[in-house]
Amino acid sequence: MSLLSSIATVGGCTAVSRVVGFIRDILIARFLGASMMADAFFVALRFPNLFRSLFAEGTLNVAFVPLFSGELHAKGPRHALVFARSVFGFLFYVLLIFTVVMEILMPALMFLLAPGFEEIPGKLALTTHLSRITFPFLLCVSLVSLLSGVLNSVGRFWAAAFTPTILNLTMIAFLLLLTPLIQSPEAPAYALAWGVFAAGLIELAFLAWHLRRAGMTFNLIGPVQALCHMTNGVKLLLRRMAPGVLGSGVYQINLFLDTLFVSFVGAGAISWLNYANHLFQLPIGIIGVAIGTALLPVLSKHIKAGELDLANTQLNRGLELSVALSFSSMTGLALLAYPIIGILFERGAFTPEDTLNTSRALIVFSFGLPAYMMTKALSPFFYARGDTKTPVKIAVLGVALNAVLALTLMQFWGYVGIALATSLTVWVNAGQYAIRLMRRGDFSLDKTLRYRLPRILFACTLMGGTLFIAKSGLTTLFPGWQQDTSLHSVLLLGLLITGSLIIFFTTLILTGGIPIAQIKQLIHRRHLS
Numbered sequence: 001m002s003l004l005s006s007i008a009t010v011g012g013c014t015a016v017s018r019v020v021g022f023i024r025d026i027l028i029a030r031f032l033g034a035s036m037m038a039d040a041f042f043v044a045l046r047f048p049n050l051f052r053s054l055f056a057e058g059t060l061n062v063a064f065v066p067l068f069s070g071e072l073h074a075k076g077p078r079h080a081l082v083f084a085r086s087v088f089g090f091l092f093y094v095l096l097i098f099t100v101v102m103e104i105l106m107p108a109l110m111f112l113l114a115p116g117f118e119e120i121p122g123k124l125a126l127t128t129h130l131s132r133i134t135f136p137f138l139l140c141v142s143l144v145s146l147l148s149g150v151l152n153s154v155g156r157f158w159a160a161a162f163t164p165t166i167l168n169l170t171m172i173a174f175l176l177l178l179t180p181l182i183q184s185p186e187a188p189a190y191a192l193a194w195g196v197f198a199a200g201l202i203e204l205a206f207l208a209w210h211l212r213r214a215g216m217t218f219n220l221i222g223p224v225q226a227l228c229h230m231t232n233g234v235k236l237l238l239r240r241m242a243p244g245v246l247g248s249g250v251y252q253i254n255l256f257l258d259t260l261f262v263s264f265v266g267a268g269a270i271s272w273l274n275y276a277n278h279l280f281q282l283p284i285g286i287i288g289v290a291i292g293t294a295l296l297p298v299l300s301k302h303i304k305a306g307e308l309d310l311a312n313t314q315l316n317r318g319l320e321l322s323v324a325l326s327f328s329s330m331t332g333l334a335l336l337a338y339p340i341i342g343i344l345f346e347r348g349a350f351t352p353e354d355t356l357n358t359s360r361a362l363i364v365f366s367f368g369l370p371a372y373m374m375t376k377a378l379s380p381f382f383y384a385r386g387d388t389k390t391p392v393k394i395a396v397l398g399v400a401l402n403a404v405l406a407l408t409l410m411q412f413w414g415y416v417g418i419a420l421a422t423s424l425t426v427w428v429n430a431g432q433y434a435i436r437l438m439r440r441g442d443f444s445l446d447k448t449l450r451y452r453l454p455r456i457l458f459a460c461t462l463m464g465g466t467l468f469i470a471k472s473g474l475t476t477l478f479p480g481w482q483q484d485t486s487l488h489s490v491l492l493l494g495l496l497i498t499g500s501l502i503i504f505f506t507t508l509i510l511t512g513g514i515p516i517a518q519i520k521q522l523i524h525r526r527h528l529s
Contacts, residue, residue, distance in 0.1 A: 017164040018282045024168045025278050026344055027175055031188040033349025034271035034358075036123050041189040042274040043114050043259060044130035045196060048138040051098075063240040065149045067233065072153060077216070083233040084150050085218035089226035090234055091146060095139045106132050114270075116263030126186055133193040140200025147207040150216055159210040163203045170199035257403050261410055261418055269415040272354065275345065276361035276419070283329035283369060308442070311381070316446045318377040324456045324514070326373035328504050331464040333366040335471060336496065339482035343489050352483060361419045368423030371430035378433040381442060394432045401425050455513035463504040470496055 032038035064087060071080040102109065110117075110128045117124040148160030174195030179187045211217055230238075262269050333340070337359040346355045382390050402425040409417030437443035445453075474481060474492055481489045508514040 017162070017168060020165050020168040020172070021278065021282075022344065024172050024175075025275060026347075027172060028188075028192065029275065029345040029350040029354075030348030031175065031179070032271075033351065034268035034275075034354040035349060036120055036267060037126065037186050037189045038271040038274075038349075039117070039267065039269075040123055040127040040186075041130055041192055042270050043110075043117075043127050043263075044134045044189075044193060046259060046274075047109075047113065047131045048135050048141075051138050052141060063237055064146065065153055067237055067240070068149060069153045071233070080153075081216060081218050083231070084146070084216075085221060086226070086231045086234045087237060088143065088146055088218065089221035089223075090230060091142060092139075092220060093223045093226050095142055099136055099139050102135055103132055106135070113259055114263035115260065116265075120267065126189070130189055130193045133190070134196045137196050137200040140204045144200070144203045144207055147204075147211060151207065151210060151214065154214060154216065156210070156214055159207060163206065166203050166206060167196070167199040170202060171195035174198065257399075258406060258418055258422070261406055262415055265410065265415050265418075268354065268357070272357045273361050273415055273419060275341070275354075275358045276365055279340065279362055280333065280365040280369065283326065283333075283373070312443055313446060315377065315381055315443055316449045319374060320449050320452060320456075322373040322377040323370065323453065324459075324508070326370040327457065327460040328463060328501075330366045330369040331460050332467065332497065332500055333369070334363050335464065335467050336493070337362040337366070339471075339489075339493050339496075342483040343485055343493050346483055347485050355483060357415075360416050364416055364419040364423060368426045371423075371427040374430045375426065375433055378430070378437060378443070381437060382433075385442070390436055394429055394436075397432065398425050398429045401428060452513050455508065455511040458511060459504050459507035459513055462507050463500050466503050467496060467500045470499065 028038070028041075032041065068080055068084060071083050107128050110124060110131060114124070114127060117127055144160075144163055148163070151160050171192055172195075174191045175188060178191035178194060182190050184190060208217075259270070262273060338355070341359045341362065342352075342355045345358070346352060379391060402421050405421035405424055406418045409421050411417070413420065434443070474496070478488075478492065481492055505514070
């Protein structure tokens with residue numbers, strides 16, 4: 001499978017997940033709004049995710065995939081599966097012990113994570129109860145990440161990319177079906193928490209079934225063999241992971257500090273940032289994750305073969321897609337933040353004030369979108385080379401900068417200042433990735449990207465100007481449409497988004513920013529060049 005078709009597969013599945021995620025967030029906003037209950041649930045959901053990259057995507061996956069791919073191509077599927085089974089067993093027992101310890105310490109941990117919640121009666125206790133339900137999700141999702149790495153290494157991308165959809169669908173089902181059965185004022189929050197717990201089990205079973213279909217089945221080994229008699233492959237993986245664990249640990253400190261700061265801002269602040277962040281993550285999840293996931297095995301293959309020119313070409317194409325789609329997404333989110341939030345969420349417990357505050361956060365978050373996308377395209381090169389130390393150095397700088405900026409800016413702009421600190425920090429991080437790659441001679445802008453980049457930026461500018469004029473015209477003709485949840489307003493918003501995309505891609509084609517031949521390659525899933 002070529003890089004482009006891999007990106008299309010992962011991106012397509014992720015797009016489905018994000019659409020379902022939109023529906024999930026709309027229902028959460030309707031049932032929970034931006035209340036104390038919503039703040040408690042979002043922290044409970046965030047807590048296992050604080051460790052998710054530590055044990056899964058951020059460290060394990062990027063270290064595991066190159067090693068597993070090497071075993072697969074050098075020694076064959078049998079040896080590769082032995083290695084995967086050893087890693088699976090080690091990860092299972094370590095995380096099981098970790099989960100039990102965290103469940104016992106949960107009350108103290110919640111006080112450390114969100115001390116500001118103690119000022120509101122019952123809020124900290126509710127957060128603790130919900131976190132105890134959601135935390136085992138970490139165990140399941142980390143194992144899911146490992147199984148995803150196995151499937152991705154053998155060119156089967158869609159099943160792993162579909163797992164986030166399972167999470168969203170399960171949360172929706174539990175919210176709608178379990179809420180009426182729970183006799184508690186906080187029933188929607190408890191239903192969602194149990195939905196997260198169940199989703200982890202379903203995702204794990206789903207990928208295990210797909211592994212069996214691919215002929216890649218392996219059983220769980222015993223705890224003594226897994227923990228006391230580790231194979232050389234597991235030891236090598238742990239050595240590769242060590243810098244990444246440190247880097248992810250630094251990143252988790254960053255998230256921890258953000259949550260701690262926001263807990264003092266006031267009721268609803270965590271919810272406003274969370275709703276805005278979910279919308280902001282939409283293009284990152286669809287485009288950025290797809291590009292990063294597809295690039296890692298491709299770059300690993302070229303680098304191991306000594307084909308550095310081909311690796312640089314593929315990185316340029318991935319960066320090109322990141323720039324084109326991220327700048328257009330940034331423009332659309334910044335200009336349409338208020339109507340998007342109002343039309344999607346302003347119903348039930350979600351008030352007009354919540355719409356205004358959430359849209360402010362979304363506008364500020366959107367300015368960091370291109371940097372996030374570029375980081376997703378650039379970072380796989382380091383891991384493909386087996387370099388996990390450089391991302392750690394960048395992460396340390398980022399967490400220090402973000403903490404200083406967040407603590408300073410929140411004094412002036414509250415929760416919006418925290419969002420601004422995040423956006424500024426990610427631009428510094430993206431710059432660090434690019435500069436370090438260029439200094440080492442691993443990356444340079446090729447002739448194609450230098451030609452297309454100004455045309456991409458021109459298309460974004462034209463799209464933004466047209467969108468601003470069209471939005472102003474609709475507001476004059478239909479006052480109040482941006483807060484109306486009727487089908488009429490939904491259609492108007494859809495018209496603006498569709499028209500913007502048409503203008504953007506038409507301009508790209510006419511100016512040569514995206515040649516017709518490359519569009520045909522995307523449609524027919526041929527090799528990306």
